[in-house]
Amino acid sequence: MRLPTVILEGRKVTRMIFSIQPPKPHGDQGISHVMEKVYELGAWCFDLPSENHLESFKELKNSTGDETLIGLCHLEAETGVSFLGKPLHRFESKIISTIRKDLPSHLLRNILPSSSSPEVFTQKEIDRISPDPLRFDKTLSLLDPEASPFLLFGEKYGDWLLALGRIDLLHEMVSKVREKGFIPIYTGLWTTFTLPKAKPLRVAAYALPINKKWTPFDLKRATDLVKKFDKPIISLNPLAEGKLLKESEGAFSFLFDELKVYAAIVKIASEEEAAGIVQVLKKIPSLIPPRKT
Numbered sequence: 001m002r003l004p005t006v007i008l009e010g011r012k013v014t015r016m017i018f019s020i021q022p023p024k025p026h027g028d029q030g031i032s033h034v035m036e037k038v039y040e041l042g043a044w045c046f047d048l049p050s051e052n053h054l055e056s057f058k059e060l061k062n063s064t065g066d067e068t069l070i071g072l073c074h075l076e077a078e079t080g081v082s083f084l085g086k087p088l089h090r091f092e093s094k095i096i097s098t099i100r101k102d103l104p105s106h107l108l109r110n111i112l113p114s115s116s117s118p119e120v121f122t123q124k125e126i127d128r129i130s131p132d133p134l135r136f137d138k139t140l141s142l143l144d145p146e147a148s149p150f151l152l153f154g155e156k157y158g159d160w161l162l163a164l165g166r167i168d169l170l171h172e173m174v175s176k177v178r179e180k181g182f183i184p185i186y187t188g189l190w191t192t193f194t195l196p197k198a199k200p201l202r203v204a205a206y207a208l209p210i211n212k213k214w215t216p217f218d219l220k221r222a223t224d225l226v227k228k229f230d231k232p233i234i235s236l237n238p239l240a241e242g243k244l245l246k247e248s249e250g251a252f253s254f255l256f257d258e259l260k261v262y263a264a265i266v267k268i269a270s271e272e273e274a275a276g277i278v279q280v281l282k283k284i285p286s287l288i289p290p291r292k293t
Contacts, residue, residue, distance in 0.1 A: 003042055003278075004287045006262050008204045008232060009183050011149055013070065013263060015256070016281060017234075019047035020056070021269040032056040036063075037271035041278050045070045047265050048148065061147065072185070072265075073148040078157035080136035080173040081166075083129050088157065093117035098126075099163045126164050131172055145181035152187045152207055153177055154198075159188045162197040174201055185234065192217040195225055195233075205232035205262060212247075212254040213240040226259050235264040245273070249280045256286045 003014040020034045035046060035056050048054045048071040057071045078088050088095070096112055098120040143151070153173065161169055170186075177184045187207040188194035192215075194208060206229075209215055215222040226233055235255050238244075244251040255261045268274045281287050 003044075003281070006232075008150070008185075008262070011070075011183060013150065014043065014045040015263045015287060016043075016277065017045050017047050017072065017263055017265045018043050018274060019049065019265050019267045020053065021267050022052075032059055034269070034271060034274075035060055038268070038274045039064065039066075039069075041271070041274055043274070043278075044068055046072070047152075048073045050074075054143075054148075058147070069147075070150070071148040072150045072152055073143050074152045074155065074187070075139065075143075075177070076155045076157055077153065077161060077170060077173060079139045080132055080176070081129055081157075081161070081169050082132040082135070083125070087132070087135070088129065091121075094119050094121060095160055095164070099160060102163075121164070126166065129161075129164070129166055129169065131169060133176070136173065136176060140177070140180050140182075143182070149181075149183050150204070151177055151182040151184050153184045153203070154186045154188055156189055158186065158198075159190050159194055162188075162194065167197065167200065170198070170201055174203060178202070187236065190216045191222045192225055195229055199229075199231065205234050207234040207236050207265065209236045210255075210259070210261075211235065211238050211240045211244060212251045213244055223259060226261070232262040233259075235259075235261045238264040238266050242267075245276075248277060249283055252277075252280060252287075253284050256284055260286075 003016060005012045005014050018038050020031050022031055031052055039060060046057055048057055054073060061069050081088050083091055094117045097117045100112055101120055158170060174184050184203045185205045185207050186198050186201055186203040188198065189209065191208040191210050195206060198206065210222055210226060238255055239248060239251055255264055266277060
């Protein structure tokens with residue numbers, strides 16, 4: 001099947017992007033095998049959340065000689081900031097405590113891990129979180145904008161910086177990502193929180209968890225927000241960790257026909273799962289490629 005595509009900043013990307021989960025019992029060694037089989041089904045755009053995924057992608061590109069293959073690498077926002085010269089992850093528990101104190105208790109279990117720190121950041125300390133260009137550049141240098149033109153940037157620390165009111169740090173990192181030749185896609189965890197807060201960022205799209213069954217915070221509010229949002233949105237976890245696999249036609253119809261998302265990044269662990277999804281795509285009107293005349 002010719003997978004349907006969309007254009008983001010002049011570059012094509014398939015509307016269904018496959019994220020290979022290490023199949024048991026082969027673990028990471030099985031990524032290459034499944035990626036190759038999925039490629040044979042017509043997929044040419046892959047999510048690359050780890051170094052092992054990136055290496056498997058390079059092997060596939062070398063073995064096929066297919067220069068149209070596109071990978072989407074990931075970059076955690078934490079790599080670009082520090083506090084008093086130390087990586088921000090060393091203060092993770094304190095950051096969580098700081099964010100938790102301003103959130104309603106009924107939301108905490110859905111979006112934040114527990115914290116072992118009784119301390120919170122003062123506003124003066126939050127203001128002292130600063131860019132870490134050397135560490136950020138070193139991480140970026142490991143990635144290739146030719147092989148992976150789109151870069152999924154942000155993740156949990158992106159949302160945490162937004163919650164701390166430091167979107168200025170994200171603006172700076174987005175500029176650096178673009179300087180290096182990548183097209184940034186902001187990826188977050190908290191759909192209804194992230195979209196309004198992150199909207200000013202100069203990114204090509206927003207990748208956030210939303211599906212027919214679940215999203216952080218309130219599903220109805222999230223779907224209403226996605227429908228009205230005027231920038232491209234990519235669905236993360238479209239099959240709700242596999243819970244919607246047997247209902248995938250309805251799940252994808254909800255996303256593509258009702259919410260009008262640009263694309264979805266779907267996790268699969270086997271060639272059979274990918275083949276089933278490809279067949280389902282043929283049944284969704286908005287994804288059926290037009291016939292050539």
